[in-house]
Amino acid sequence: MHLLKANYNFIDIMTSISNLQKARAAYQPKLPKALQGPVKAVEGAATQSVGNQAEIKDLFPNTYGMPVVEFEQGTEANTASFNIGVILSGGQAPGGHNVISGLFDGIKSLNPNNKLYGFLMGPGGLVDHKYIELTPEIIDAYRNTGGFDIIGSGRTKLEEVDQFEKGIVILRELGIKALVIIGGDDSNTNACVLAEYYAAKNYGVQVIGCPKTIDGDLKNEQIEASFGFDTACKTYSELIGNIERDCNSARKYWHFIKVMGRSASHIALECALQTQPNICLVSEEVEAKEMSLDDIVSYIAKTVAVRAAQGDNFGTVIIPEGLIEFIPAIKKLIAELNDVLATDEAKAVAREDQIEYVKAHLSAANLATFSSLPAGVARQLALDRDPHGNVQVSLIETEKLLSEMVGKKLAEMKKAGEYVGKFSAQHHFFGYEGRCAAPSNFDADYCYSLGFNASRLVACGKTGYMSVIRNTTAPAEQWIAGGVPITMMMNLEKRAGKFKPVIRKALVELDGAPFKFFAANREKWAVETSYLYPGSIQYWGPSEVCDQTTKTLQLEQNK
Ligand code: FBP
8 A cells, every 4th residue: 555654755565454444445435427427518607706706807817707517417428638636735624535536537537548646745745846646556545535645735825926837847747737626715715816827827727626624614505515524523523422421421520622613613513413512602603792702601601500500510512613713802803913913024023022012013902802811822813823824723722711711700600609519621622533534425425526526627628616516415316516616706805914815714604504403402402411422423324324414414405
């Protein structure tokens, strides 16, 4: 089997694999009927961006307004041979290997001489010319497995002309006709910029995106779900269910469980729907209700007190990773910090002096918020950003911050005679545990279809498109395959102090069916112990167990 070594060399070594892996390797992912043979591309009407139409049109003159494409069964299959490059970008998400194996099988079915090259460790591999050819042997070793280790991933932001020009050198050298970028909203925004640049320069290289992220926030009218969300949520929900059972057995701890999702609370909400905890915070609601940190703490403390009054000194709280950024006062602070940190003067300040620099440049109101935060949290907000400028919320221990504050609030309530009970907390953070899990049947099929479909978008000459599979609560045979222009998903947003074209992130909609279902049940779940134990992902067995989609998707599609 081929493994990626730390020095990025691929070597042949026979390693043993688990029995489950062996059995799973034989799984043949399902494809929509339209992709099972030759395809015909049916084009819809011209499209528009979701916002700032005039500005996005000006910025993307060559890739704006293109039609949505849907594939139907066609008659012609073979094409002249071509080569493809593929990049895995950003955080890992279950099913990435299946996107690549679907892409591989897709191009081979068009012409067996077609080749697939994988750029190593993310977009940086394209710029630095680090790649491997993905052979049938390598592909077979990674079918239906979790992880991105087939070629590795990275967060290099592709945005400079110099990077695009370095990229075209290696793309030409390898005879690559199209580049497939598998990534989240930021990476697909960059894919769109790259597609526009190569189109403007007439370089003859197409760029296609694939919607990835466990966070579930790359979705819209055309994209029903980003891949990996299904498996990651099922993995976290299994663990949360196990904790709930332990909690209900020992009856002595409150478990504070933070789950990933940098910005949107889709993961927290889906896990709540699967496990019915006592409390689940939803960042989007915190923002809409303009709740302060103290409001959130009081809300949790009151529930603890109500349960304690009935003799239940235990419970579970799910906390979305991005919560802190949605508390209005902190959101305002982060917006100003972004502007303060964006100047050349700020960039030149030595790291050890940055906190003082920031404090000296904040407005009085934001300085007060900044100073009220625990030092570690303030530091994370002010200093550590990823290459896309995002606050690294996975490093902020919100679960501990909240439980400490709840403990203090309960002590005050005890003094005031408003609480009688014991409060002892345990903390968990589920993020990395789920990002490389072996894909569920849904993600295995969905990802394979997304990759296979990308090969058809390339074959029909598309660039600046996202590979899209719809109707996903129906059996895979009935899924609808096609492509959507990435410009259609864009609007202007402020990033690092400047307005930039970006794909609009999908946050939890408070008037959407998943949140409404949760809101209608949460009071009961808070007081009663209504835990649900979803158990581990099953690959074989009754279809209602193995092929179930997320509750979010079911509720959104009214199933
Ligand atoms: P993507 O948006 O790139 O898919 O990554 C999502 C995510 O897993 C978030 O949930 C989390 O906040 C972040 O990545 C962690 O980043 P890192 O992998 O760099 O620690």
